[in-house]
Amino acid sequence: MTALTEGLQDYLEAILLCERENRFVRTKHLAERLGVKSPSAHAAVKELTRLKLVEHESYGHIELTPEGRREAESVYSKHKVLYHFFAETLGMPPKLAEDTACGIEHHLNDKTTGKITKLLDFIERKTKEDPGFAAELKRALSDE
């Protein structure tokens, strides 16, 4: 096991998302997305390269290895579940839901994420099937 730090997980996730938006990924993109300066992003990419999670030739663009992609997708899938939980289920504002998901995503293992997913699916199903339930839940969560 690699015991990837939270920081490096964030970089992997950022690479995955930049890839989708930009067709290729550069130091600058990561720095912007993560709110750090380029030398910081550069150092992180260097370490990810050492760990064989990305490939990066000097002054070129950055690519995930299969292993890096697996890792990145694992983090991102947790992110999505959490975002859904905070934004949709709990009705928190998008920005806060996003930031909270970011902070937490590194601390869930797959089992836990699975459980949360099941709970969300259950709540969603009940909400669709039973308008009474939906109303009750909404009322219970409101800040009256």
Next chain:
Amino acid sequence: MTALTEGLQDYLEAILLCERENRFVRTKHLAERLGVKSPSAHAAVKELTRLKLVEHESYGHIELTPEGRREAESVYSKHKVLYHFFAETLGMPPKLAEDTACGIEHHLNDKTTGKITKLLDFIERKTKEDPGFAAELKRALSDE
């Protein structure tokens, strides 16, 4: 605002809990509880002293200031809500629920914690009132 690091929040929480178990708190207790060596705990306590969140005379015991206690209790209350969520609601094993709560507690603001609490209360109430609901939920969460 003090912008307390996660690490220091952990120490405050540990002081609060040691207090309840031991009548007084020493460097050694914190180190044991947090799984670090005494010099690390010592350094943390020194920093907390500088921040006026604890009082600590050399070779003596460690006490929370009112401000430190408020902070410690805020962290611990989040911990409890999360533990309840993972262990009771999701049915995860105690140790895992505990560890997960520890990792996450620093990333929730009061609003978010409030929302989660409301959701848990709602689920608990429904579960008590309606055996059918309880069974459905249990089934939805099972790893069949």
Next chain:
DNA sequence: TAAAAATATTAGTTTAACCTAATTGTAGGC
């Protein structure tokens, strides 16, 4: 009470993040 054991503290090192400032490389416009 003096020696031994336990605990606390200090000193100095390491690692992972970040930063700024300085340098090197690349690519487009003239």
Next chain:
DNA sequence: GCCTACAATTAGGTTAAACTAATATTTTTA
């Protein structure tokens, strides 16, 4: 083809957290 602007990299410094090893203090016990 050269110059400029932008981007990437390197160099060197900071902070928070941990560690080990060494020293100091307190407590226990013989």
